[in-house]
Amino acid sequence: xxxxxxxxxxxxxxxxxxxxxxxxxxxxxxxxxxxxxxxxxxxxxxxxxxxxxxxxxxxxxxxxxxxxxxxxxxxxxxxxxxxxxxxxxxxxxxxxxxx
Numbered sequence: 001x002x003x004x005x006x007x008x009x010x011x012x013x014x015x016x017x018x019x020x021x022x023x024x025x026x027x028x029x030x031x032x033x034x035x036x037x038x039x040x041x042x043x044x045x046x047x048x049x050x051x052x053x054x055x056x057x058x059x060x061x062x063x064x065x066x067x068x069x070x071x072x073x074x075x076x077x078x079x080x081x082x083x084x085x086x087x088x089x090x091x092x093x094x095x096x097x098x099x
Contacts, residue, residue, distance in 0.1 A: 005043025005056055008090050012036040012063075015079060035059060046097070053094045060090040 016032020019025065042056030064087040070080035 002043040002046040004093065005046050005090075006040060008060075008086065009036050009040035009043055011086065012039055012083070015083070019079065035063060046094075050097050053097060057091065057094045060087045060094065063087040064091060 012032060013036030016029050016036060019032065020029035038055060038059045042053075042059055045052045046056055064084055067080045067084035067087065071077070071084050074080060
């Protein structure tokens with residue numbers, strides 16, 4: 001069972017819900033829930049086959065890129081820097097699963 005992957009998906013999902021409650025951005029909520037779902041499904045696939053990391057890797061890479069650019073532009077650690085950092089750690093973890 002990929003507990004770390006499911007935790008990552010839960011972090012993304014609950015973060016998007018919290019962001020919606022604070023700021024009220026519906027597009028951010030939809031995007032956050034979508035990415036959280038993809039991360040959760042990717043964790044499910046990794047749970048069934050440790051070498052099936054494509055979807056999880058794509059999701060983490062996508063978030064690292066998008067949120068990294070947002071962090072560079074805004075210099076705000078919350079939420080852009082946090083999500084970019086956690087997503088980068090997730091990429092490293094997924095690559096280590098292949099070794």
